[in-house]
Amino acid sequence: MPIAEIILADINSFKAEDAAQNIGKGNVSWKQLDASNRDELITTLKDVDLVLGFLPPKFGFSLVENCIDAGKNLIDVSYMSENPLELHDEALKANMTVVPSCGLAPGLSNMFVGHAVAKLEQTQEVHIMVGGLPEKPVPPLNYVITWSPESLIDEYTCKARIVEDGKIIEVEALSGLEKIEFESVGKLEAFYTDGLRTLLHTVGKVKKMWEKTLRYPGHAEKIRLLRDLGFFEKEKVSVEGVLVAPRNLTSKLFEEKLSKPEVKDIVVLRVEVSGLESGQNKRYIYKLLDRYDDKSRVSAMARTTAYPAVVVAELLLKGAIREVGVIPPEILAMDEKLYKMITYELKKMRIKISEEVVEEY
Amino acid sequence: MPIAEIILADINSFKAEDAAQNIGKGNVSWKQLDASNRDELITTLKDVDLVLGFLPPKFGFSLVENCIDAGKNLIDVSYMSENPLELHDEALKANMTVVPSCGLAPGLSNMFVGHAVAKLEQTQEVHIMVGGLPEKPVPPLNYVITWSPESLIDEYTCKARIVEDGKIIEVEALSGLEKIEFESVGKLEAFYTDGLRTLLHTVGKVKKMWEKTLRYPGHAEKIRLLRDLGFFEKEKVSVEGVLVAPRNLTSKLFEEKLSKPEVKDIVVLRVEVSGLESGQNKRYIYKLLDRYDDKSRVSAMARTTAYPAVVVAELLLKGAIREVGVIPPEILAMDEKLYKMITYELKKMRIKISEEVVEEY
Numbered sequence: 211m212p213i214a215e216i217i218l219a220d221i222n223s224f225k226a227e228d229a230a231q232n233i234g235k236g237n238v239s240w241k242q243l244d245a246s247n248r249d250e251l252i253t254t255l256k257d258v259d260l261v262l263g264f265l266p267p268k269f270g271f272s273l274v275e276n277c278i279d280a281g282k283n284l285i286d287v288s289y290m291s292e293n294p295l296e297l298h299d300e301a302l303k304a305n306m307t308v309v310p311s312c313g314l315a316p317g318l319s320n321m322f323v324g325h326a327v328a329k330l331e332q333t334q335e336v337h338i339m340v341g342g343l344p345e346k347p348v349p350p351l352n353y354v355i356t357w358s359p360e361s362l363i364d365e366y367t368c369k370a371r372i373v374e375d376g377k378i379i380e381v382e383a384l385s386g387l388e389k390i391e392f393e394s395v396g397k398l399e400a401f402y403t404d405g406l407r408t409l410l411h412t413v414g415k416v417k418k419m420w421e422k423t424l425r426y427p428g429h430a431e432k433i434r435l436l437r438d439l440g441f442f443e444k445e446k447v448s449v450e451g452v453l454v455a456p457r458n459l460t461s462k463l464f465e466e467k468l469s470k471p472e473v474k475d476i477v478v479l480r481v482e483v484s485g486l487e488s489g490q491n492k493r494y495i496y497k498l499l500d501r502y503d504d505k506s507r508v509s510a511m512a513r514t515t516a517y518p519a520v521v522v523a524e525l526l527l528k529g530a531i532r533e534v535g536v537i538p539p540e541i542l543a544m545d546e547k548l549y550k551m552i553t554y555e556l557k558k559m560r561i562k563i564s565e566e567v568v569e570e571y
Numbered sequence: 572m573p574i575a576e577i578i579l580a581d582i583n584s585f586k587a588e589d590a591a592q593n594i595g596k597g598n599v600s601w602k603q604l605d606a607s608n609r610d611e612l613i614t615t616l617k618d619v620d621l622v623l624g625f626l627p628p629k630f631g632f633s634l635v636e637n638c639i640d641a642g643k644n645l646i647d648v649s650y651m652s653e654n655p656l657e658l659h660d661e662a663l664k665a666n667m668t669v670v671p672s673c674g675l676a677p678g679l680s681n682m683f684v685g686h687a688v689a690k691l692e693q694t695q696e697v698h699i700m701v702g703g704l705p706e707k708p709v710p711p712l713n714y715v716i717t718w719s720p721e722s723l724i725d726e727y728t729c730k731a732r733i734v735e736d737g738k739i740i741e742v743e744a745l746s747g748l749e750k751i752e753f754e755s756v757g758k759l760e761a762f763y764t765d766g767l768r769t770l771l772h773t774v775g776k777v778k779k780m781w782e783k784t785l786r787y788p789g790h791a792e793k794i795r796l797l798r799d800l801g802f803f804e805k806e807k808v809s810v811e812g813v814l815v816a817p818r819n820l821t822s823k824l825f826e827e828k829l830s831k832p833e834v835k836d837i838v839v840l841r842v843e844v845s846g847l848e849s850g851q852n853k854r855y856i857y858k859l860l861d862r863y864d865d866k867s868r869v870s871a872m873a874r875t876t877a878y879p880a881v882v883v884a885e886l887l888l889k890g891a892i893r894e895v896g897v898i899p900p901e902i903l904a905m906d907e908k909l910y911k912m913i914t915y916e917l918k919k920m921r922i923k924i925s926e927e928v929v930e931e932y
Binding site: 349350351432434435436438439440441447448449450452453454455456458459462463464466467 | 710711712793795796797799800801802808809810811813814815816817819820823824825827828
């Protein structure tokens with residue numbers, strides 16, 4: 211089903227126009243739009259069938275609210291500190307569908323978890339490992355920035371919520387450090403980050419559940435150094451008569467020193483879900499390794515974040531998704547038929563997912 | 572010979588009073604004095620026999636000039652980017668003595684070099700290794716600040732002048748990294764810093780001459796990370812509408828996070844001078860390990876920086892040093908009798924120096 215018309219909206223009209231032109235083919239127009247202006251947003255939403263949301267954290271939750279008010283289906287990738295599931299009843303009442311956290315992780319990671327959880331009679335452990343990395347380690351941090359430096363620093367400073375012994379607990383960011391060997395990539399390190407989000411509410415009782423972020427070895431120690439020296443602190447300090455938050459300066463330097471558009475990226479994702487199935491211990495393992503696409507010049511991070519949202523949007527538009535309310539990706543993927551449709555569409559976009567089931571004795 | 576009277580001067584009257592009271596015994600008074608105000612300085616100097624200079628870098632050279640103008644002998648520890656030897660003729664004319672760089676390194680290090688150079692017929696290599704360290708590595712940098720954070724950052728960013736193949740060359744700060752085992756201290760790392768100063772002019776022809784700074788292992792890599800990420804840059808960047816130099820913020824954070832007055836310090840110094848003596852290859856090795864003094868609560872850094880200056884000042888006052896002009900410590904130490912007097916006095920202050928001569932075949 212070809213999409214009839216796309217309107218690309220951004221607060222910056224140049225960026226909107228530029229992005230619309232980059233898409234090139236099809237019926238793509240653009241619009242200058244301030245998503246924090248409710249009236250402007252509602253007016254724009256009137257004319258569309260479905261919204262794809264890619265907003266900064268502070269506008270994430272209000273986009274969900276506004277789409278419900280406007281009665282428009284929303285597939286969203288925006289990070290938000292609020293819990294979108296709280297809007298489930300309102301979305302139900304409005305008879306519309308919101309799929310929040312529908313990117314890479316949260317997003318694809320949730321789908322894999324949901325898919326496995328639906329097979330198991332009793333889920334015991336959920337392990338998510340995910341990272342966007344340069345193809346090869348790039349000094350000084352063995353990392354390049356493929357998203358916002360502010361969000362990166364958030365990831366390194368916000369406590370992570372994980373499940374331990376069946377209880378939700380908070381752990382320090384960058385803790386739980388371990389080394390892992392990844393096929394075709396090599397040695398990586400992994401540490402807790404706050405990526406479970408809706409899974410904390412949808413998966414039900416599990417013994418253990420966590421998300422860890424993947425980086426090349428040595429990264430976490432360097433980031434810890436910056437944190438311990440105070441470079442991520444939000445509280446302003448007086449420097450030669452002006453007040454400045456160390457975190458904001460660091461963010462600026464990160465943007466300057468770690469943005470290397472010439473460096474090609476990869477995305478690594480591994481989800482392991484173990485539990486009981488017909489009295490048997492089983493472990494479901496999902497793996498994904500995506501690379502920068504030379505032909506379209508689209509990064510692995512952009513591919514694996516945007517394509518899941520696009521695929522779900524298309525399925526919603528053609529009626530394959532019928533559930534209403536706030537439906538996170540793991541719930542969609544609990545439906546085997548829907549999961550197969552999603553992964554089939556992703557495969558067409560050359561996002562390859564390997565699935566494995568291991569029986570454990 | 573007891574000193575008759577000490578006047579302690581500082582631009583901050585509270586600091587002057589506090590320091591004077593801390594000395595306690597003897598005839599110690601204090602004075603508020605702005606050393607950058609020439610008239611005020613010259614007026615103060617009129618009444619004294621000898622000046623001990625401990626000023627920030629930017630006032631170092633002008634203190635030498637002003638002491639020459641006032642005809643007052645000066646023993647100085649201040650760092651200065653200018654070359655004090657350029658004032659030798661003026662000091663000669665004024666018939667007074669300036670001993671510049673008379674602290675730890677430059678200072679004691681220069682004395683050891685001078686002492687060995689005087690023995691050798693032909694000096695080939697001069698290696699100086701020096702460091703002020705916490706007693707044990709202290710995270711996150713395995714280091715605590717015992718002097719100004721600005722000077723510390725200078726040390727990590729200024730190119731170092733060394734002699735290589737008989738020529739003075741400039742090398743990157745933090746380069747030349749090597750690991751060294753130190754008796755009673757353990758494994759340390761060493762890297763080039765710009766500490767040769769007057770030695771570049773006084774030692775004469777040598778094949779190789781360098782100073783390296785000592786730190787606990789891992790320090791240099793962490794400092795390099797901060798440098799590579801731009802945290803030592805002087806050029807201001809715009810952060811949320813205000814302009815700030817990353818270096819100044821870093822300086823501030825260093826002061827806050829690395830000042831740990833409760834941590835006891837040590838000072839390590841090793842000087843090796845090799846060359847020919849009576850047709851024989853000889854290596855002179857000087858070692859010093861000093862510790863925080865629990866009784867007087869004086870740090871090893873303060874002890875090894877101030878006591879050499881005090882000892883030389885006393886020798887000058889009692890007429891043991893008769894040379895006039897700008898006489899750096901290495902020149903004093905070329906006189907065996909004077910060197911013995913200096914080290915004897917230092918030994919009374921429990922600064923112990925070990926000397927060793929190795930014949931090399």
